[in-house]
Amino acid sequence: xxxxxxxxxxxxxxxxxxxxxxxxxxxxxxxxxxxxxxxxxxxxxxxxxxxxxxxxxxxxxxxxxxxxxxxxxxxxxxxxxxxxxxxxxxxxxxxxxxxxxxxxxxxxxxxxxxxxxxxxxxxxxxxxxxxxxxxxxxxxxxxxxxxxxxxxxxxxxxxxxxxxxxxxxxxxxxxxxxxxxxxxxxxxxxxxxxxxxxxxx
Numbered sequence: 797x798x799x800x801x802x803x804x805x806x807x808x809x810x811x812x813x814x815x816x817x818x819x820x821x822x823x824x825x826x827x828x829x830x831x832x833x834x835x836x837x838x839x840x841x842x843x844x845x846x847x848x849x850x851x852x853x854x855x856x857x858x859x860x861x862x863x864x865x866x867x868x869x870x871x872x873x874x875x876x877x878x879x880x881x882x883x884x885x886x887x888x889x890x891x892x893x894x895x896x897x898x899x900x901x902x903x904x905x906x907x908x909x910x911x912x913x914x915x916x917x918x919x920x921x922x923x924x925x926x927x928x929x930x931x932x933x934x935x936x937x938x939x940x941x942x943x944x945x946x947x948x949x950x951x952x953x954x955x956x957x958x959x960x961x962x963x964x965x966x967x968x969x970x971x972x973x974x975x976x977x978x979x980x981x982x983x984x985x986x987x988x989x990x991x992x993x994x995x996x997x
Contacts, residue, residue: 803944804951805927807920811955814916818909818959821902822966829899829970834977835866840984843870844991852877865895869981873988881993888985895981899974903967910964917956924949 801808843860846852852874861871872891876884927945 803947804920804955805923805944805948807916807923807948807952808955811913811916811920811952811959814909814913815955815959818906818913818963821906821909822962825902825906825966825970829973829977831977834864834899835980835984836864839863839866840870840987843874843988847874847877847988847991865899865977866981866984869895869985870988873985873992877992881989884992885989888989892978892981892985896974896978899977900971903970903974906963906967906970910960910967913959913963914956917953917959920952920956921949924952 801812839860846856857871857874860867860874869888869891872887873884876887879887924945924947927948928942930941930945
């Protein structure tokens with residue numbers, strides 16, 4: 797591995813840093829976007845039960861808000877439960893938008909890495925080509941410098957693509973997971989909205 801890094805030249809270092817960052821972002825988002833952390837099982841039914849039994853208290857709402865992203869959305873609905881339906885819906889929609897934004901944190905960075913990693917590899921290729929052309933002179937060519945230029949070009953190109961592929965795969969996977977969570981939170985918000993204003997009708 798060290799021999800590859802040496803042969804790839806200095807352009808490989810930004811790619812190595814990018815690869816570490818990519819791995820860290822993927823692990824962090826996979827852990828943070830576990831379903832049980834976003835949409836705890838039974839939370840919606842518990843909240844609907846509190847509404848039907850008219851047992852909504854400030855303590856319950858504060859505890860719910862600290863529970864999860866879904867809890868924050870439902871807590872916003874409970875705080876505005878005595879307002880007209882339209883105002884309660886606006887509160888739920890705003891809280892849902894904030895929750896969706898928080899869920900997407902760092903995911904855009906993966907998309908950016910997927911786009912720029914091949915360009916970083918291409919930059920290494922250009923540096924390698926400069927080395928190759930530098931190997932030629934009127935008196936002949938330097939085989940060692942020629943080989944080094946080829947190594948720099950190929951290693952950087954390959955490593956850039958190697959970083960971009962998993963970054964793009966996980967970017968699309970995490971975006972799809974977030975979209976599914978947002979849809980589930982919207983469904984839960986509508987159920988809460990109907991329960992609140994149905995119970996008061």
